[in-house]
Amino acid sequence: MSNQASPKASLSRRSFLKTAGVVVGATAAVGCGSSLVAMAENAPQAAAQEEVYRGVCRPNCFGFCHLNVHVHDGKVMKTTRAPYNEACYSRICQRGLSHVQRIYDPQRLQYPMRRVDGTERGAGQWERVSWDEALSEIASKIQEIQGKYGEASVAFLTASGNQSAGVTGAYSRLLALLNASNIGPCLDMGSYYGMNAVAGTAVGPMLGYMMWNGNEPTDAKNAKTIITWGANVTDAQIQNWHLVKEAQEAGVKLVVIDPIYTQIASKADLWIPIRPGSDTLLKMGLMQIVLEREAQDVEFLKAHTVAPFLVKESDGMFLRRSDTGVAPVDTGQVDPTTQQPIMDDPFMVLAGGQLVELRDGVDPDIEGSYSLGGVNCRCAFDLLKESLQQYSLDQISSMTEIPMDTINQLADIVIDGPVYHYEGYGPQAYNNGGQTTSTGLTLCALLGNLGKPGASYGAFWGLGLAGSMGDPTYTAPNGPSTGLNIASVDLKNVVETGDFLGTPANIKMLWIYSANPLNTHTDTGAFTDIIIPAMEYVVTADSMMTDTAAYSDMVLPIAQWFELQEIANAGQCMSYNFNEKAIEPPYECKSDFDIITELAPKLGLGDYFTMTNEEALEHQFSGPLPEALGADYATLKETKQVRFIMGNAETAPYIAYEGGVFPTATGRFEFYRETVLPRVAATVQPTPEQIQAERLPHFEPPLEAWPENPLYSTYPFVLMSERPRYRVHSQWFATPLLREIDPEPIVKINPADAQKKGIGDQTYVECFNDRGAAVAKAIYSEAIRPGTLVYPKGWQLTQHKGGGWSYLSSTEYDPFIVNNNFMDVLCDIRPWEGADE
Incomplete structure (x- = not known):
């Protein structure tokens, strides 16, 4: 590293890693600040009397990486990568390397x-x-x-x-x-709600609670194609990027669907830019094409979904044997959750047009209707097909701003499975985020692209429950x-x-x-x-x-x-991880x-x-x-x-819904839901019309960030956030090492939009709406979709020259999801009139 005053202009990856890994000696004692240059030039070696403890880095990036915490004379001197049982999860990032500065940050709270x-x-x-x-x-x-x-x-x-x-x-x-x-x-919670609504909440035999279910990322190499939906894995989930890259090197194709030309988009075989908040529409369009081509997996639909179930028009519930006048039979078993008797009341289906009980050996129809005592019933699969016609393909192309040729190209890819759909947390951060996830899963169920190697839709994050079971x-x-x-x-x-x-x-x-x-x-x-x-x-x-x-x-x-x-x-490693106490708390x-x-x-x-x-x-x-x-x-x-989940990440990766078994009330994938409930109780209650619509895939426009919103003429930009490499939400916000690389709040803007607004590159701007404002430095970027603004999340109010990013967002929420809608925001932008110093 050179001796210049600021290393930012010439800081290479090699010099960063060398600098970040250097031992910080006595000069980095509690309360002493340290810059990159000071670390590189002044840090003495102290390995002779070093003690090494096992630490777990556990912010909500959910990597939960194991670290070696090197201690000398009661102070942490450096952190290095420690091994996981599965070598694929042994890693460390720049945040993990900067823990010394986080521990001894001069801004750290010292006393009550x-x-x-x-x-x-x-x-x-x-x-x-x-x-x-x-x-x-x-x-x-x-x-x-x-x-x-x-x-x-x-x-x-x-x-x-x-x-x-x-x-x-x-x-x-x-x-x-x-x-x-x-x-x-x-x-x-948009993706959490959407996933569990149609595929159920999984708790495995090792008491792993799969809050966000999906095949383990190490399984991606078994797919023909990886499709990321709003997942900038290279930055927001650094710990998984090498797994995607290794799959690419093994011949797996990568498709990135994102409004922004992200880092991972630059590594993709195909990047499909999409209008923010319209992912559900694209998935509905893909299902229309699957049905037009008769590419659906009929056997999977029959055996593992509610496709053959008859739905009563009178109340929207599935037809059961008790509806025919035969009382449920007590099985003599007790439900361990409810402690209520388990009753045998099988579902009724059509087989060759005849009404029969759904039992082993029955080959059910997935299309058709039946009238029982004046109550009309239809197969759930017919209702799905009908719901997918909410918009025509031409309308979907127009609303998503994706050409039909590209939609057809993507349909070719999703049909030619197995496909590993990697959903990020961007698409679910709109008011319609729950349907984005449930519709994506329904697309996979339609194709039988679930429950087997390489075939997945979702995220991958779990919580181990054994600690709450000891007592x-x-x-x-x-x-x-x-x-x-x-x-x-x-x-x-x-x-x-x-x-x-x-x-x-x-x-x-x-x-x-x-x-x-x-x-x-x-x-x-x-x-x-x-x-x-x-x-x-x-x-x-x-x-x-x-x-x-x-x-x-x-x-x-x-x-x-x-x-x-x-x-x-908790975390994406799906393990209980033991963190040793390395030092006494300072101050x-x-x-x-x-x-x-x-x-x-x-x-x-x-x-x-x-x-x-x-x-x-x-x-x-x-x-x-x-x-x-x-x-x-x-x-x-x-x-x-x-x-805390079955399998081994490297030799036998976890497969969600393996064998087509779903932890739902029916034991099947429920693209049609007879019982629709909000994720949690809340003061905003769904209407009967909303409950009826929520039973099946459908598109609701974002609450705010949509062209038909009258506010669009006043606030013409969709304000989106990204999860940067240098913080995890607001953690690491003051770490000196990272602030030298990433010193202040910025907002990325397409140059054409900036020039229309009279905004120069590297100048300060104010993003604003009727709720609040934030001042940041404008950065020209051709990667940004016109009509959108993108800011890295997590800057404190004191780090802005004025306002703060979350002042612009809203607490309005969907009554089913009850979620923070970070991306569902409109604003305008103008040059800032304050002083630039």
């Missing part, structure tokens, strides 16, 4: 701080307090607020910033004992909380009305952990203008002064990942577990928190069930990793 009395939240006026004073005040506020407004008035809000058993278990236990309310995450009462020793369960995107509505589905809801205190909702959720203004002002007390536990912490009354400095022992129980920082343990006696709950952190982890991962699964504490501590 209380907002100065009489100052406004967000004004940045703080006073240092002791831990005893901080926890005593918090306990007093909890008791005071619950005494005045009821137990449910205290609420805990969390997200996915720290997926681990110890933190989650301790907070869940405290919440249940307090009968407090839970404010649940609404992030990336199922650990997180709720006196039973579940009687408080409310409110979706975070619905919190504004609840606060404004004081009502939640007919129940009084006086939320007056928030405790926020593992989350930064003012930054990483939609509609910052909903928090700063409505939610936070309605709170009598706000606590945030974090290691940095985030946007959320800045609007709190008490900020608690927490330990970072390598400063406590923990078991990470006065404490782990979340220790904070709760010290708070509990002040609430009269001390008897429930007598274990140490290690003892609590051992308790959660002990007992017959974890031991039977090989996921007990002793095994985890020794091996550092235990897989």
